[in-house]
Amino acid sequence: MGIKLDSRLVERGDIFVGIKCANTIVNVEEAITRGASVVFAEGEDCEIFSRHNVVAVSDARMTASILAKLKYSAQPECCVAVTGTQGKSSVVHFLRQIWIANGLPAASLGTVGLYVNNLPYVPHDMKIPNLTTPDPVTIHKVMNHLAGCGISRVAFEASSHGIDQKRLHSVTLTAAAFTNFSSDHLDYHKDRDAYLSAKLKLFQEVLPCDGVIAAPYDDPELCNRLIDIGKKVTTFGFSGGGDVTAENISISLKRTMFDVVCNGEKFDNVTTNLFGKLQIANLLCAATLAHASGIDMSNIVNAISGITALSGRMEHVTAFNGGDVYIDYAHTTESFKCALTDFKNICAGRLVCVFGCGGDRDKTKRRQMGAIASEIADITIVTDDNPRSEDPAAIRAAIVSAAKGAIEIGDRAEAISYAVSLIKKGDIVVIIGKGHESYQIYGSNAIKFNDRDEALKACNLSS
Helix, strand or coil, X not given: CCEECCHHHCCCCCEEEECCCCCHHHHHHHHHHCCCCEEEEECCCCHHHHXXXXXXXXXXXXXXXXXXXXXXXXXXXXXXXXXXXXXXXXXXXXXXHHHHHCCCCEEEEECCEEEECCEECCCCXXXXXXXXXXXXXXXXXXXXXXXXXXXXXXXXECCHHHHHCCCCCCCCCCEEEECCCCCCCCCCCCCHHHHHHHHHHHHHHHCCCCCEEEEECCCHHHHHXXXXXXXXXXXXXXXXXXXXXXEEEEECCCCEEEEEEECCEEEEEEEECCCCHHHHHHHHHHHHHHHHCCCCHHHHHHHHCCCCCXXXXXXXXXXXXXXXXXXXXXXXXXXXXXXXXXHHHHCCCCEEEEECCCCCCCCHHHHHHHHHHHHHCCEEEECCCCCECCCHHHHHHHHHCCCCCCEECCCHHHHHHHHHHCCCCCCEEEXXXXXXXXXXXXXXEEEECCHHHHHHHHCCXXX
């Protein structure tokens, strides 16, 4: 007997939970026809509810979360959730590596899938959807499986959608982090305040009273909002006064060196292969969460030199013709600006930026990102990202309208090839927006495509 949230997947004997939508009654009828043993549904009591003994509930999403926890009750002893506009995937990836370096069997779950210890992992009896935060049944099934495999620590991404839809509300957390905040997902949330309110629910409604909040000290307004929740807060950032801070940062293409200060104790000359200020902020967040989970900071610092970045995050693809090619997943205005600024600061030659914006997403950032690119990069090439149902040319036109002197090449492979052809000694080409993604979406079709592979092809190298 399983728990199903999609009526099309119901098998005889399953429990079905009908999430409130325009087709609730149709979905309930289909679940009953397919043999559901018990049906929970949100909405006004009606004839079909009475006729089939449907259990009417006031909050179907919370019901699904509770039922999932009851059926799949085990979880690793330490569960940590990470939310924020940028950096969630990197933070859980770094935190898992810190735990492993300290002898603790660990896993992470999020945008790039499930990792157990340091390898991608898919349990043989389940399919993990391609979502930052899966549905509650999948989450609890995964937690139950990990606990049964002896995994003691797990870190997972908490998207605003996932929090708002109560996918995480029955997970028992040790700690939770808010990496940073800027406008995003305004196609789902009605405005910036609604987006922030959704994320804050992780700390208000999911994190228990004895849980620890990791808060970004460099954003005083957000930090104060988290402090006002009334739970234990530990802070991280670049400003003096935080609990875990980085000082004397030296960034180069080969390595980054900095000092870590934790509650007054200083660790000098910490070295990492991670590149960029945003990655160091992500690392500080992961270190703060590891410390909150009981690891001594000296042991955390010792693990930092061995930490590797996620694929597609400020990733060096190859050297070519005296220059370098990078890819990055930045797709918000703030992360885009941060990435370009970091590259510009260490670029000895010209900075060439290749990017586009996704369709069916927040349209306000198109002109903003166009203006940022033209301000920071020496050469801007505007191309397609994932246009989805929108007209690709219209998306590009919106970007180009604010990107002075930009070159427009719709075909992303051609845009990458052209950017690579421009490389001279000291130049950096950075291809931004898709990172690790292995597809490009036009309409409803997902076409095989990977920025790294296309860059290597343009350099006449095989992936």
